[in-house]
Amino acid sequence: MVSSSAAVAGHDDHHHNPHLAHHFEDLQQQRESHALGMWLFLAQEFMFFGGMFGAYTIYRYFYPVGWMAGSQQLNVTIGAANTVVLLCSSFTMAMAVRAAQLGSKKGVIQQILLTMFFGSVFLVVKYFEYYEKFEHGLMPFSTLGLEFTNVVKEVPGAQLFFSFYFGMTGMHALHMVIGFGLFVWVIIHTLQGKVTPEKHSVVENMGLYWHFVDIVWIFLFPLLYLLGLNGEPVIGVHH
């Protein structure tokens, strides 16, 4: 594979571009690399959540009744409302990417702030939901002194349902919190003028991440909240 080391006719105009890292040939190569890297990262995230969804599926198969009993302890209306809130945040995120593409610094920051607003609404609602579970003795964290005392524990599998409820929604919420940190970083990046129509991978990748978090919730909502909706109430239904 001996290669002649002739120079590639470089795009010299690009080489002066301050946005181009030294090891890339041109901006397109750089942008495509960033997009590809983010998608690979999302594939990784996908498998991470996928493992939990897999475990969820197995236990739901083992304990359909317990799963239903557990699900009926959740407030579907709040869950649905929160879904809509998160979808709105995805919309504003898509608008932030659009603003970045069009080169509107102000637009990017506005839309990201809006996204953060919707995200916070979601998390605050989630906090109250968790608190309600705490009041009803639905927290299965025995080593923290939070015993699962709700009457629903009589149904085999219901406690396991709540292990998964907290595990999955908790991991989802953690991803949102991490997303908030990244948002702040993107805003700073934008304020520094580093986001231009030619180079806005940062905003684009932020968008991909946020949409992914949204997709996780799109599955969590039916699998956790809607599952118990049409069956006969099993036991100890609240609302």
Added chain:
Amino acid sequence: MSSDGTLNYLNVTHGLKSWLLTLDHKRIGILYLIGVSMFFAVGGLFALLLRVELLTPEPWFIESDTYNKFFTLHGVVMTFFFLIPSIPAIFGNFLVPIMIGAKDMAFPKLNLFSWYVYMVGGFLGVGAIALGGVDTGWTFYTPYSSGYASSQVILAASAAFVAGFSSILTGLNFIVTIHKMRAPGMTWFRMPLFVWGHYATALIMILGTPVIAVTLLLLMLERGLGIGIFDPKLGGDPILFQHLFWFYSHPAVYIMLLPGMGVISEIISCFSRKPIFGYNFIAFSSLAIAILGFLVWGHHMFTSGQSVYTGVVFSLLTMAVAVPSAIKVFNWTATMFKGSVSFSAPMLYALGFIALFLVGGLTGVFLATLGLDIHVHDTYFVVAHFHFVMVGATVSAYLGALHFWWPKMTGRMYPQTPARVSALLTLFGFVLAFLPQFVLGYLGMPRRYHTYPDEFQLLHVFSTAGASVLGVGFLIPAIYLVWSLFFGKLAPANPWFAKGLEWDIQSPPTTFNFEETPIVKEEPYAYDGPLPDNSEEVLKAGENYGV
């Protein structure tokens, strides 16, 4: 370290800071080399202690509890901190960008970050040792690990969890680099097979590792917060843990092997002076192994209570993996056939790889057979099998790579004679250590046991003797390689007259590898028969070869 005054990636800047903040993929490869060697020494030390303890049927210098901790730490350190990162993180980082004609990896900062993540994981592991150790075995099976073990399970699991992210990020960097950074003319089918091996490995790293990450996370949550996940007391299914664990941990064997197979393809072709036989077959068999590898994990669970139907399917699919593996072995042999083979140290390691991989692979087919597995499951037969594959084969490839690219990485030649001796010594020591274990396992010696019946002692003594020889075989290279850094002859750009972009640039390379982006016009492995006799260059090469 180069003393002839030319600038290269090693002497371009100085000081600890220039290393700890480096974004150069070659320096990061060297950082990994240091970290990985450290953990290899720790894991090896535990192995040696275990073997010494097993000299007698009854305990003689450590308690049974300590024994449990030692084999766990040996497994955890060797698997997560040596075998998985070894070839990809050191040689992959160093060579993949050069081999495809790029100046660096696609994400240099991410690359450095993953080294730090790896080291943090490593120190968590060392912390687990310092704070009392773990006794669950490296497999962390529930419910023992989540409810009963009173050792540092959370710390050890978090070490593996953290190291996993280093692996994921490294894999991500490889895939993007290979897709987007190839030089003009470097088409997919002109890439060295080493790069193909790393591409396949990277796929497993990205798609498999997160699953064990979430599994270990659930285990830590169960143990730390008391929530039910796998614990049957709370309605959980411990077998589910095994499914999730092996969904990654079987493919992880291919994370260790595929880059090694890439190394072997490079070495065999170079020292046979022939183009590799069946390039496409080797390239695609790497991908086939990576994908098929995801469909066979249940062969670790034949006796776990997994349903027999599933066992049958897993058994058949496991045997199917033998096909792409065999393709590779056939192609390597065919490459050597009628070639002009010379037995330099890297080649000896490569031949050792083929021999040990053959034994390890074929005993894998035994173990994939449902009925036979019932007999030898969790015995020394299994231990011997996976050591042949993971230690015999992978470590041979690792040392082969080290000897093949050492001149390129450091700019120094090492002495051939001790290198050849140690290559033969490791092969001999390895076989002596693990061949008796096949017999032991077949006779019923279970793995992870501290004591055993008297009639097994002879075989255990053989095994310990072999392990000691193996230890010496690893020690010798450590000595002469370090020696060569200071006193070795300066290495020419291409000491082996090998083909490939990395041999076209100076040894050691400059920071950005290429002055100008190369344009690739030739097919890979364009070797054209034996070296011409008597030219001055070749006589010089003869010295390097050790003739």
Added chain:
Amino acid sequence: MGHAASDEHGLHVSSVEFNLRILASLIFLTFLTYATASMDLGYFDTPVALLIAFGKTTLVILYFMHVRWGSDYVKILSVTGFVFLIFLFAFTLVDVGSRAPEQPWGKYTWPGAAHRTTMIPSVPVVTGHGEHDAHGDEHHAPSSTHSPGHHEDKEAPGSHAQGH
């Protein structure tokens, strides 16, 4: 390397109306899944819910994440995760599905096996299976909220199940 002008080629800019339309569809599908979940579709409850979730996911991936206008490799990557997850799901489900206790080879059963009455989650009846399950009789009816020591929740035990 490629020479495409980086701002015109390969980058799709969605209009505001278009994004709004996607958002509206997503919200509509959320209500749709709420509505179908409230109906008793029997065996099809979960498949329908999942189908709608996949529909929403497809909208987000194609239009918000711009995969519709992305490179082929990104298109492949966006489904790779699904494919490998199918491996995980398929084998583990085949295992637990054929591990059933009434079959002669099923030495191991999961702890709750005896309570498992049916695969169909819309039949939430915990029948007393005779030999075990001391609590079984108590909680197969809505009225079970009478269980002693439980407070506050008695007002509307059934108001939840709107579909009936």
